[in-house]
Amino acid sequence: MTTSSEPRRVAQVVYLRPEYLEEYKSCHAAVWPEVLEQIKDSNIIDYSINLVSIPRPTLFATFKYVGSDWDADMARMAANPKVQEWWAMTDKMQESPTGAKGSKEGGWWLEAEEVFRLE
Template identity: 35%
Template sequence: MKPTKRYCFACDLVNEPDLIKKYREYHEAGNVWPEVTESIKDAGILDMEIYLVENRLFMIMEVDESFSFERKQKIDKENAKVQEWEQLMWTFQQALPSARDGEKWIPTECIFKLSR
């Protein structure tokens, strides 16, 4: 299925080298819990990449036409392992200053695209 939309987000990690190292290890190939990757795919996310610079994370999601944030949230809420993963990741992550309570990944605004 061809992606219909791309979403980009930012989040910070706690700025401690040992925590950043451990977070990286959790995200190495094969280390993300299978229930988490399954949930991502089940929500209509075709591809997801996370980039790191210093303690700032950038996530890019390519989704199909079935994807909605509401559906993803529902799928995640109903999965105990995904909830456990999210709680674990909060030990490494910290919200951006503009985040609302409980919000960690903040949507970014595209301000330049070469093909426009």
């Protein structure tokens, strides 16, 4: 998605390495302010990450993208040194279902297709 004036709801999944369960929860209980600021500056709102433990620990994230240039906003996020540091810390805790090697590569989280919504 490059440009659009319509808000976009996004849902994604990534596996969580079981040995990092508590560390992942702990770091997300105190997300760095610079990372939170960049998320907002990248036109992302209403962001949540949920954990499902069966059959293996899996993180399910949802957020609403309210910007008009997804590619530019995501590029700005990826260029932020503090976000890069955050990704380096959290990537070791996760395993991509897409086979990607890291968050900076793109496709680290698998995007889920929306099949139903009630507003």
